[in-house]
Amino acid sequence: MTEPDSEDLTARARIRDAALRHFGEHGFDRATIRGIAETAGVSSGLLRHHFGSKEALRDACDAYLVKALERINDQVRTDGAGEGVNYVAVTGAAFGPYQKYIARALGEGRAAPLFDKLVELGQQWLAEVDEKRSDRPEVPLEARAVVGAAMSLSIAVLHHHVSRGLGVDVLSTRGAEVLAPILLDLYSHPYLSPAEAAKLRARLGKDSKHD
Template structure:
Protein backbone atom coordinates (compact mmCIF):
# COMPACT_ATOMS: atom_id res chain seq x y z
CA UNK A 1 0.00 0.00 0.00
CA UNK A 2 1.37 3.41 -0.92
CA UNK A 3 1.79 6.18 1.64
CA UNK A 4 -1.44 7.96 2.56
CA UNK A 5 -2.48 10.66 0.12
CA UNK A 6 -1.82 14.20 1.16
CA UNK A 7 1.11 13.78 3.56
CA UNK A 8 3.10 17.02 3.04
CA UNK A 9 6.12 15.55 4.81
CA UNK A 10 6.81 13.04 2.03
CA UNK A 11 10.07 14.33 0.58
CA UNK A 12 9.98 11.98 -2.42
CA UNK A 13 6.92 13.60 -3.94
CA UNK A 14 7.48 15.68 -7.05
CA UNK A 15 6.29 19.29 -7.07
CA UNK A 16 3.41 18.26 -9.32
CA UNK A 17 2.33 15.53 -6.90
CA UNK A 18 2.62 17.87 -3.91
CA UNK A 19 0.40 20.40 -5.67
CA UNK A 20 -2.14 17.72 -6.61
CA UNK A 21 -2.26 16.32 -3.07
CA UNK A 22 -2.57 19.79 -1.55
CA UNK A 23 -5.44 20.58 -3.92
CA UNK A 24 -7.16 17.29 -3.09
CA UNK A 25 -6.96 18.03 0.64
CA UNK A 26 -8.31 21.57 0.26
CA UNK A 27 -11.01 20.53 -2.20
CA UNK A 28 -12.05 17.81 0.28
CA UNK A 29 -12.19 20.31 3.15
CA UNK A 30 -13.74 23.33 1.40
CA UNK A 31 -15.08 22.27 -1.98
CA UNK A 32 -13.60 23.26 -5.34
CA UNK A 33 -15.16 26.73 -5.47
CA UNK A 34 -13.83 27.84 -2.06
CA UNK A 35 -10.25 26.64 -2.48
CA UNK A 36 -8.14 29.15 -4.40
CA UNK A 37 -5.03 28.53 -6.46
CA UNK A 38 -3.14 30.76 -4.02
CA UNK A 39 -4.29 28.63 -1.08
CA UNK A 40 -3.22 25.48 -2.88
CA UNK A 41 0.22 26.90 -3.70
CA UNK A 42 0.71 27.89 -0.07
CA UNK A 43 -0.40 24.47 1.16
CA UNK A 44 1.97 22.73 -1.27
CA UNK A 45 4.88 25.06 -0.47
CA UNK A 46 5.33 26.19 -4.08
CA UNK A 47 4.89 29.35 -6.08
CA UNK A 48 1.65 30.35 -7.73
CA UNK A 49 3.43 30.25 -11.09
CA UNK A 50 4.48 26.63 -10.56
CA UNK A 51 0.87 25.59 -10.01
CA UNK A 52 -0.12 27.23 -13.28
CA UNK A 53 2.92 25.74 -15.03
CA UNK A 54 1.90 22.18 -14.13
CA UNK A 55 -1.90 22.44 -14.37
CA UNK A 56 -2.75 25.62 -16.27
CA UNK A 57 -5.84 26.51 -14.26
CA UNK A 58 -7.94 25.39 -11.32
CA UNK A 59 -10.12 23.45 -13.75
CA UNK A 60 -7.05 21.57 -14.98
CA UNK A 61 -6.02 20.89 -11.39
CA UNK A 62 -9.52 19.67 -10.55
CA UNK A 63 -9.42 17.29 -13.55
CA UNK A 64 -6.12 15.88 -12.29
CA UNK A 65 -7.55 15.44 -8.79
CA UNK A 66 -10.67 13.71 -10.14
CA UNK A 67 -8.59 11.24 -12.13
CA UNK A 68 -6.18 10.58 -9.27
CA UNK A 69 -8.91 10.22 -6.63
CA UNK A 70 -10.82 7.71 -8.75
CA UNK A 71 -7.61 5.80 -9.55
CA UNK A 72 -6.74 5.54 -5.85
CA UNK A 73 -10.26 4.49 -4.82
CA UNK A 74 -10.30 1.78 -7.48
CA UNK A 75 -6.86 0.60 -6.36
CA UNK A 76 -8.10 0.14 -2.80
CA UNK A 77 -11.18 -1.74 -4.01
CA UNK A 78 -9.02 -3.97 -6.20
CA UNK A 79 -6.72 -4.82 -3.30
CA UNK A 80 -9.71 -5.57 -1.06
CA UNK A 81 -11.84 -7.56 -3.52
CA UNK A 82 -9.60 -9.08 -6.16
CA UNK A 83 -6.40 -9.56 -4.18
CA UNK A 84 -8.17 -10.73 -1.03
CA UNK A 85 -6.55 -8.23 1.31
CA UNK A 86 -9.83 -7.57 3.15
CA UNK A 87 -8.89 -10.45 5.47
CA UNK A 88 -5.49 -8.90 6.26
CA UNK A 89 -5.76 -7.40 9.79
CA UNK A 90 -3.52 -4.50 8.81
CA UNK A 91 -5.25 -3.63 5.55
CA UNK A 92 -8.26 -1.58 6.69
CA UNK A 93 -6.30 0.48 9.25
CA UNK A 94 -3.71 1.28 6.57
CA UNK A 95 -6.19 2.42 3.89
CA UNK A 96 -8.91 4.00 6.04
CA UNK A 97 -7.32 7.51 6.20
CA UNK A 98 -6.91 7.52 2.41
CA UNK A 99 -10.45 6.24 1.76
CA UNK A 100 -11.89 8.82 4.15
CA UNK A 101 -10.04 11.67 2.40
CA UNK A 102 -11.15 10.44 -1.02
CA UNK A 103 -14.78 10.16 0.04
CA UNK A 104 -14.70 13.64 1.58
CA UNK A 105 -13.35 14.84 -1.76
CA UNK A 106 -16.11 13.09 -3.71
CA UNK A 107 -18.77 14.42 -1.32
CA UNK A 108 -17.88 17.94 -2.53
CA UNK A 109 -16.97 17.05 -6.10
CA UNK A 110 -20.29 15.34 -6.89
CA UNK A 111 -22.38 18.26 -5.63
CA UNK A 112 -21.10 21.25 -7.56
CA UNK A 113 -23.21 20.71 -10.69
CA UNK A 114 -20.24 21.16 -13.00
CA UNK A 115 -19.47 19.39 -16.27
CA UNK A 116 -16.53 17.77 -14.48
CA UNK A 117 -18.87 16.30 -11.84
CA UNK A 118 -21.16 14.93 -14.57
CA UNK A 119 -18.20 13.43 -16.42
CA UNK A 120 -16.91 11.83 -13.21
CA UNK A 121 -20.29 10.24 -12.47
CA UNK A 122 -20.62 8.95 -16.05
CA UNK A 123 -17.12 7.48 -15.89
CA UNK A 124 -17.93 5.70 -12.62
CA UNK A 125 -21.12 4.28 -14.13
CA UNK A 126 -19.11 3.00 -17.10
CA UNK A 127 -16.65 1.24 -14.78
CA UNK A 128 -19.54 -0.18 -12.76
CA UNK A 129 -21.11 -1.56 -15.95
CA UNK A 130 -17.92 -3.50 -16.67
CA UNK A 131 -17.90 -4.89 -13.13
CA UNK A 132 -21.58 -5.87 -13.26
CA UNK A 133 -21.13 -7.73 -16.56
CA UNK A 134 -18.19 -9.68 -15.08
CA UNK A 135 -19.61 -10.36 -11.62
CA UNK A 136 -23.42 -10.18 -11.53
CA UNK A 137 -25.06 -12.63 -13.95
CA UNK A 138 -28.68 -12.27 -14.97
CA UNK A 139 -29.05 -8.50 -14.72
CA UNK A 140 -31.69 -7.37 -17.22
CA UNK A 141 -30.62 -3.71 -17.52
CA UNK A 142 -26.90 -3.43 -16.84
CA UNK A 143 -26.74 0.34 -17.41
CA UNK A 144 -29.52 1.06 -14.92
CA UNK A 145 -28.08 -1.41 -12.41
CA UNK A 146 -24.67 0.26 -12.64
CA UNK A 147 -26.08 3.79 -12.34
CA UNK A 148 -28.07 2.85 -9.23
CA UNK A 149 -25.06 1.09 -7.73
CA UNK A 150 -22.92 4.23 -8.08
CA UNK A 151 -25.72 6.49 -6.83
CA UNK A 152 -26.31 4.27 -3.78
CA UNK A 153 -22.60 4.23 -3.00
CA UNK A 154 -22.21 8.00 -3.11
CA UNK A 155 -25.68 8.96 -1.85
CA UNK A 156 -24.68 8.87 1.84
CA UNK A 157 -21.71 11.14 1.07
CA UNK A 158 -23.81 13.63 -0.87
CA UNK A 159 -26.35 13.57 2.01
CA UNK A 160 -23.65 13.46 4.67
CA UNK A 161 -25.22 16.21 6.79
CA UNK A 162 -28.52 14.35 7.06
CA UNK A 163 -26.88 10.95 7.64
CA UNK A 164 -24.52 12.44 10.22
CA UNK A 165 -27.45 13.99 12.08
CA UNK A 166 -29.33 10.67 12.10
CA UNK A 167 -26.29 8.81 13.44
CA UNK A 168 -25.18 11.51 15.85
CA UNK A 169 -21.69 11.33 14.33
CA UNK A 170 -19.97 13.02 11.40
CA UNK A 171 -19.75 10.39 8.64
CA UNK A 172 -16.87 12.32 7.06
CA UNK A 173 -14.84 11.85 10.26
CA UNK A 174 -13.21 8.52 11.18
CA UNK A 175 -15.68 7.15 13.76
CA UNK A 176 -18.84 8.18 11.91
CA UNK A 177 -17.44 6.95 8.61
CA UNK A 178 -16.64 3.57 10.14
CA UNK A 179 -20.18 3.24 11.50
CA UNK A 180 -21.68 4.20 8.14
CA UNK A 181 -19.41 1.76 6.28
CA UNK A 182 -20.30 -1.13 8.57
CA UNK A 183 -24.02 -0.44 8.07
CA UNK A 184 -23.54 -0.30 4.28
CA UNK A 185 -21.73 -3.64 4.39
CA UNK A 186 -24.60 -5.24 6.30
CA UNK A 187 -27.13 -3.85 3.81
CA UNK A 188 -25.23 -5.31 0.85
CA UNK A 189 -24.78 -8.65 2.63
CA UNK A 190 -28.42 -9.01 3.70
CA UNK A 191 -31.19 -10.06 1.25
CA UNK A 192 -33.98 -7.57 1.88
CA UNK A 193 -36.66 -9.21 -0.29
CA UNK A 194 -37.88 -12.78 -0.44
CA UNK A 195 -37.50 -14.56 -3.78
CA UNK A 196 -41.28 -14.75 -4.15
CA UNK A 197 -41.80 -11.04 -3.49
CA UNK A 198 -38.96 -10.08 -5.86
CA UNK A 199 -40.44 -12.27 -8.61
CA UNK A 200 -43.90 -10.74 -8.14
CA UNK A 201 -42.51 -7.20 -8.18
CA UNK A 202 -40.43 -7.92 -11.27
CA UNK A 203 -43.49 -9.33 -13.05
CA UNK A 204 -45.43 -6.19 -12.13
CA UNK A 205 -42.73 -3.93 -13.53
CA UNK A 206 -42.56 -6.06 -16.68
CA UNK A 207 -46.31 -5.61 -17.19
CA UNK A 208 -46.00 -1.86 -16.65
CA UNK A 209 -43.12 -1.66 -19.14
CA UNK A 210 -45.16 -3.60 -21.71
CA UNK A 211 -48.10 -1.22 -21.22
CA UNK A 212 -45.81 1.78 -21.71
CA UNK A 213 -44.41 0.31 -24.93
CA UNK A 214 -47.92 -0.42 -26.19
CA UNK A 215 -49.06 3.14 -25.41
CA UNK A 216 -46.01 4.57 -27.16
CA UNK A 217 -46.75 2.53 -30.30
CA UNK A 218 -50.39 3.66 -30.25
CA UNK A 219 -49.30 7.31 -30.00
CA UNK A 220 -47.02 6.90 -33.02
CA UNK A 221 -49.80 5.30 -35.06
CA UNK A 222 -52.35 8.09 -34.45
CA UNK A 223 -52.72 10.14 -37.68
CA UNK A 224 -51.58 13.74 -37.43
Protein backbone atom coordinates in the same frame (compact mmCIF):
# COMPACT_ATOMS: atom_id res chain seq x y z
CA MET B 1 -2.84 -0.46 3.10
CA THR B 2 -2.38 1.29 -0.22
CA GLU B 3 1.07 2.60 -1.08
CA PRO B 4 1.48 6.36 -1.54
CA ASP B 5 2.49 7.74 -4.92
CA SER B 6 6.17 8.52 -5.37
CA GLU B 7 5.18 12.11 -6.21
CA ASP B 8 3.49 12.72 -2.86
CA LEU B 9 6.42 14.65 -1.39
CA THR B 10 6.77 16.95 -4.39
CA ALA B 11 5.49 20.46 -4.99
CA ARG B 12 3.11 19.06 -7.58
CA ALA B 13 1.52 16.82 -4.96
CA ARG B 14 1.27 19.69 -2.46
CA ILE B 15 -0.48 21.80 -5.09
CA ARG B 16 -2.89 18.97 -5.87
CA ASP B 17 -3.76 18.42 -2.21
CA ALA B 18 -4.23 22.16 -1.68
CA ALA B 19 -6.53 22.26 -4.71
CA LEU B 20 -8.59 19.36 -3.39
CA ARG B 21 -9.00 21.29 -0.15
CA HIS B 22 -9.89 24.61 -1.79
CA PHE B 23 -12.25 23.06 -4.35
CA GLY B 24 -13.96 21.19 -1.51
CA GLU B 25 -14.31 24.20 0.76
CA HIS B 26 -15.10 26.90 -1.79
CA GLY B 27 -16.28 25.11 -4.91
CA PHE B 28 -14.47 25.15 -8.24
CA ASP B 29 -15.71 28.54 -9.38
CA ARG B 30 -14.81 30.39 -6.16
CA ALA B 31 -11.45 28.70 -5.56
CA THR B 32 -8.52 30.74 -6.84
CA ILE B 33 -5.10 29.88 -8.24
CA ARG B 34 -3.56 32.34 -5.78
CA GLY B 35 -5.27 30.82 -2.76
CA ILE B 36 -4.33 27.29 -3.77
CA ALA B 37 -0.72 28.32 -4.35
CA GLU B 38 -0.50 30.01 -0.95
CA THR B 39 -1.82 26.91 0.81
CA ALA B 40 0.65 24.73 -1.10
CA GLY B 41 3.51 27.07 -0.25
CA VAL B 42 4.40 27.77 -3.87
CA SER B 43 4.09 30.68 -6.26
CA SER B 44 1.17 31.06 -8.66
CA GLY B 45 3.74 30.84 -11.43
CA LEU B 46 4.96 27.44 -10.28
CA LEU B 47 1.38 26.22 -10.04
CA ARG B 48 0.74 27.29 -13.62
CA HIS B 49 4.04 25.72 -14.68
CA HIS B 50 2.89 22.35 -13.33
CA PHE B 51 -0.78 22.47 -14.31
CA GLY B 52 -1.33 25.34 -16.73
CA SER B 53 -4.87 26.25 -15.63
CA LYS B 54 -7.41 25.76 -12.89
CA GLU B 55 -9.33 23.37 -15.14
CA ALA B 56 -6.24 21.22 -15.70
CA LEU B 57 -5.59 21.24 -11.95
CA ARG B 58 -9.11 20.00 -11.31
CA ASP B 59 -8.56 17.24 -13.88
CA ALA B 60 -5.39 16.24 -12.02
CA CYS B 61 -7.37 16.06 -8.77
CA ASP B 62 -9.91 13.76 -10.37
CA ALA B 63 -7.16 11.62 -11.90
CA TYR B 64 -5.52 11.24 -8.48
CA LEU B 65 -8.77 10.03 -6.90
CA VAL B 66 -9.39 7.64 -9.80
CA LYS B 67 -5.93 6.18 -9.31
CA ALA B 68 -6.58 5.72 -5.59
CA LEU B 69 -9.86 3.95 -6.39
CA GLU B 70 -8.09 1.65 -8.84
CA ARG B 71 -5.46 0.77 -6.22
CA ILE B 72 -8.09 -0.15 -3.64
CA ASN B 73 -9.99 -2.22 -6.21
CA ASP B 74 -6.80 -4.05 -7.18
CA GLN B 75 -6.02 -4.67 -3.51
CA VAL B 76 -9.46 -6.17 -2.88
CA ARG B 77 -9.09 -8.44 -5.92
CA THR B 78 -5.60 -9.52 -4.88
CA ASP B 79 -6.47 -10.12 -1.23
CA GLY B 80 -9.79 -11.83 -1.90
CA ALA B 81 -11.73 -11.96 1.35
CA GLY B 82 -8.94 -9.97 2.97
CA GLU B 83 -8.88 -11.76 6.32
CA GLY B 84 -8.76 -9.18 9.08
CA VAL B 85 -9.02 -6.25 6.64
CA ASN B 86 -11.88 -3.79 6.89
CA TYR B 87 -12.07 -2.32 3.41
CA VAL B 88 -14.55 0.29 4.58
CA ALA B 89 -11.74 1.59 6.79
CA VAL B 90 -9.22 1.33 3.94
CA THR B 91 -11.50 3.31 1.65
CA GLY B 92 -12.24 5.84 4.38
CA ALA B 93 -8.54 6.38 5.00
CA ALA B 94 -7.91 6.89 1.29
CA PHE B 95 -10.83 9.17 0.51
CA GLY B 96 -11.79 10.63 3.89
CA PRO B 97 -9.44 13.62 3.58
CA TYR B 98 -11.12 14.45 0.27
CA GLN B 99 -14.73 13.95 1.38
CA LYS B 100 -15.58 17.63 0.98
CA TYR B 101 -14.15 17.69 -2.51
CA ILE B 102 -15.99 14.54 -3.56
CA ALA B 103 -19.31 15.68 -2.10
CA ARG B 104 -19.10 19.20 -3.52
CA ALA B 105 -17.79 18.17 -6.92
CA LEU B 106 -20.49 15.55 -7.37
CA GLY B 107 -23.13 18.01 -6.21
CA GLU B 108 -21.89 20.52 -8.78
CA GLY B 109 -22.08 17.92 -11.54
CA ARG B 110 -18.28 17.55 -11.66
CA ALA B 111 -15.90 14.65 -10.81
CA ALA B 112 -17.20 12.70 -13.81
CA PRO B 113 -13.97 10.63 -14.11
CA LEU B 114 -14.38 9.36 -10.54
CA PHE B 115 -18.03 8.49 -11.05
CA ASP B 116 -17.32 6.84 -14.41
CA LYS B 117 -14.47 4.76 -12.97
CA LEU B 118 -16.72 3.56 -10.17
CA VAL B 119 -19.33 2.57 -12.78
CA GLU B 120 -16.67 0.75 -14.81
CA LEU B 121 -15.42 -1.21 -11.80
CA GLY B 122 -18.99 -1.89 -10.75
CA GLN B 123 -19.72 -3.44 -14.13
CA GLN B 124 -16.77 -5.77 -13.71
CA TRP B 125 -17.91 -6.93 -10.28
CA LEU B 126 -21.55 -7.30 -11.34
CA ALA B 127 -20.60 -9.33 -14.41
CA GLU B 128 -18.78 -11.82 -12.17
CA VAL B 129 -21.62 -11.95 -9.64
CA ASP B 130 -24.24 -12.39 -12.37
CA GLU B 131 -22.51 -15.55 -13.56
CA LYS B 132 -23.19 -17.15 -10.18
CA ARG B 133 -26.82 -16.04 -9.85
CA SER B 134 -29.71 -18.47 -10.14
CA ASP B 135 -32.11 -15.53 -10.50
CA ARG B 136 -30.81 -13.62 -13.52
CA PRO B 137 -31.24 -9.82 -13.33
CA GLU B 138 -33.69 -8.29 -15.78
CA VAL B 139 -32.13 -4.82 -15.85
CA PRO B 140 -29.02 -4.27 -18.01
CA LEU B 141 -25.71 -4.52 -16.20
CA GLU B 142 -24.67 -1.01 -17.26
CA ALA B 143 -27.77 0.58 -15.73
CA ARG B 144 -27.32 -1.29 -12.47
CA ALA B 145 -23.68 -0.21 -12.29
CA VAL B 146 -24.63 3.46 -12.75
CA VAL B 147 -27.22 3.41 -9.97
CA GLY B 148 -24.92 1.28 -7.80
CA ALA B 149 -22.16 3.87 -8.17
CA ALA B 150 -24.55 6.62 -7.10
CA MET B 151 -25.58 4.61 -4.06
CA SER B 152 -21.94 3.93 -3.14
CA LEU B 153 -21.05 7.61 -3.31
CA SER B 154 -24.10 8.71 -1.34
CA ILE B 155 -22.34 8.20 2.01
CA ALA B 156 -19.62 10.65 1.00
CA VAL B 157 -22.19 13.17 -0.21
CA LEU B 158 -24.44 12.71 2.84
CA HIS B 159 -21.55 12.22 5.26
CA HIS B 160 -22.92 14.68 7.83
CA HIS B 161 -26.39 13.13 7.96
CA VAL B 162 -25.15 9.52 7.99
CA SER B 163 -22.72 10.33 10.80
CA ARG B 164 -25.44 12.15 12.73
CA GLY B 165 -27.84 9.26 12.31
CA LEU B 166 -25.33 6.62 13.42
CA GLY B 167 -23.89 8.74 16.19
CA VAL B 168 -20.31 8.42 14.93
CA ASP B 169 -18.19 10.01 12.23
CA VAL B 170 -18.37 7.33 9.54
CA LEU B 171 -14.98 8.43 8.18
CA SER B 172 -13.28 7.73 11.51
CA THR B 173 -11.78 4.39 12.53
CA ARG B 174 -14.70 3.74 14.85
CA GLY B 175 -17.11 4.83 12.15
CA ALA B 176 -15.69 2.24 9.76
CA GLU B 177 -16.21 -0.45 12.39
CA VAL B 178 -19.86 0.60 12.71
CA LEU B 179 -20.50 1.06 9.00
CA ALA B 180 -18.95 -2.15 7.65
CA PRO B 181 -21.43 -4.63 9.22
CA ILE B 182 -24.34 -2.36 8.29
CA LEU B 183 -23.32 -2.39 4.63
CA LEU B 184 -22.78 -6.15 4.71
CA ASP B 185 -26.21 -6.66 6.21
CA LEU B 186 -27.87 -4.43 3.61
CA TYR B 187 -26.15 -6.18 0.70
CA SER B 188 -26.83 -9.67 2.04
CA HIS B 189 -30.47 -9.08 3.05
CA PRO B 190 -32.43 -7.50 0.17
CA TYR B 191 -35.65 -5.70 0.95
CA LEU B 192 -37.65 -7.86 -1.43
CA SER B 193 -37.75 -11.58 -2.13
CA PRO B 194 -37.54 -12.65 -5.81
CA ALA B 195 -41.27 -13.43 -5.71
CA GLU B 196 -42.19 -10.03 -4.29
CA ALA B 197 -40.00 -8.29 -6.83
CA ALA B 198 -41.63 -10.25 -9.65
CA LYS B 199 -45.09 -9.11 -8.54
CA LEU B 200 -44.02 -5.46 -8.42
CA ARG B 201 -42.28 -5.79 -11.79
CA ALA B 202 -45.43 -7.20 -13.31
CA ARG B 203 -47.44 -4.32 -11.84
CA LEU B 204 -44.98 -1.82 -13.38
CA GLY B 205 -45.59 -3.43 -16.75
CA LYS B 206 -49.35 -3.15 -16.36
CA ASP B 207 -49.18 0.48 -15.27
CA SER B 208 -47.00 1.43 -18.24
CA LYS B 209 -49.59 0.06 -20.65
CA HIS B 210 -52.15 2.52 -19.30
CA ASP B 211 -49.88 5.58 -19.79
